[in-house]
Amino acid sequence: MNKLELSCMLPEEITNALSLKQNFRGMQIFKWLSSNVQSFDEMTNLPLDLRNILKKKALIRTSTIAETLVDPDGTIKLQIELQDGNKIETVLLIDAENRKTACVSCQAGCAMGCKFCKTGTLGLSRNLTAGEIVEEFRYLEEKAGKLDNIVFMGMGEPLMNLDAIRKSLKILSHSEGRNLSMRRVTISTCGIVKGIYDLADNGPAVRLAVSLTTADSELRSTLMPVNKKNPLPELKKAIYYFTKKTGKRCTLEAALLGDVNTDTKSIDRMIDFTKNLPIHVNLIPWNPVPELPYHEPTRKECTNFILALESAGINVTQRAKRGRKIGGSCGQLGKTITE
Numbered sequence: 001m002n003k004l005e006l007s008c009m010l011p012e013e014i015t016n017a018l019s020l021k022q023n024f025r026g027m028q029i030f031k032w033l034s035s036n037v038q039s040f041d042e043m044t045n046l047p048l049d050l051r052n053i054l055k056k057k058a059l060i061r062t063s064t065i066a067e068t069l070v071d072p073d074g075t076i077k078l079q080i081e082l083q084d085g086n087k088i089e090t091v092l093l094i095d096a097e098n099r100k101t102a103c104v105s106c107q108a109g110c111a112m113g114c115k116f117c118k119t120g121t122l123g124l125s126r127n128l129t130a131g132e133i134v135e136e137f138r139y140l141e142e143k144a145g146k147l148d149n150i151v152f153m154g155m156g157e158p159l160m161n162l163d164a165i166r167k168s169l170k171i172l173s174h175s176e177g178r179n180l181s182m183r184r185v186t187i188s189t190c191g192i193v194k195g196i197y198d199l200a201d202n203g204p205a206v207r208l209a210v211s212l213t214t215a216d217s218e219l220r221s222t223l224m225p226v227n228k229k230n231p232l233p234e235l236k237k238a239i240y241y242f243t244k245k246t247g248k249r250c251t252l253e254a255a256l257l258g259d260v261n262t263d264t265k266s267i268d269r270m271i272d273f274t275k276n277l278p279i280h281v282n283l284i285p286w287n288p289v290p291e292l293p294y295h296e297p298t299r300k301e302c303t304n305f306i307l308a309l310e311s312a313g314i315n316v317t318q319r320a321k322r323g324r325k326i327g328g329s330c331g332q333l334g335k336t337i338t339e
């Protein structure tokens with residue numbers, strides 16, 4: 001018999017799935033799950049016979065932690081094994097102000113094939129379920145205590161698995177559960193135009209980040225195949241629509257690849273692209289993946305880029321290098337799965 005997977009359920013779904021006569025029991029179970037209990041025996045306000053039924057019929061978690069890696073800079077990466085044997089990675093980032101951010105995966109692998117990204121070399125195995133996404137978050141809170149932010153920037157393209165993300169956020173933001181604020185959630189896309197409209201129109205009301213990398217269309221198509229079906233003018237319109245509809249600013253991310261997308265032409269195209277968009281640009285010096293044919297940008301390349309954007313009046317930051325020693329930085333996920 002397949003056991004019930006409780007981590008993907010809201011209180012009323014737990015009540016229905018277990019055919020509980022009293023609705024409040026479903027809520028009690030949901031609250032215990034949200035407080036990260038490890039066993040049904042810890043659910044001390046449930047009658048013993050219900051705890052025994054749960055042991056027989058249900059699972060608290062469907063996945064397990066296969067490996068925990070800790071970088072000297074405090075970054076933690078969990079390699080998580082799913083029920084079907086697929087492995088994913090999820091990362092806890094701690095910034096200089098001690099804010100804790102969960103960088104979670106939404107797919108096992110990724111179909112988008114961005115050329116500078118380790119996950120892109122794996123191909124797509126499958127979408128994660130809402131429960132598997134919830135479990136990533138709960139594992140990280142078990143390790144590190146209450147998290148401040150959650151970003152969908154791990155393995156996979158979030159806008160290709162938006163329904164599962166929506167459900168996971170319903171569970172994590174439930175007022176009787178973890179009560180996570182949507183203001184603390186960011187969804188990062190490689191530029192799926194249709195998905196950006198969907199997110200703007202149908203929520204949830206999260207922040208949006210777009211991995212632009214370059215606004216040089218020809219170059220972008222070679223680095224990010226998604227650009228062919230989602231060309232830059234359409235992407236710009238979608239970002240504009242999102243910011244107008246939601247009132248939220250969008251972050252444009254650019255992985256800087258040494259001698260590839262850091263020249264004057266790339267800078268000028270980026271400045272052009274950002275015109276009339278309420279955006280912030282986050283530059284990410286490329287994090288090395290040995291088998292990929294790129295190198296890190298020099299300090300001068302990064303500085304030139306930043307200064308040029310600033311002179312054009314663009315709000316720009318450079319992301320700190322974190323988690324590199326454990327393959328936990330942006331673009332490196334999947335490294336320890338294939339090693």
Ligand code: SF4
Pocket residue numbers: 110111112113114117118119120121154155156157190211331
């Ligand atoms: S950058 Fe994101 S969308 Fe592109 S291949 Fe990597 S995980 Fe997929």
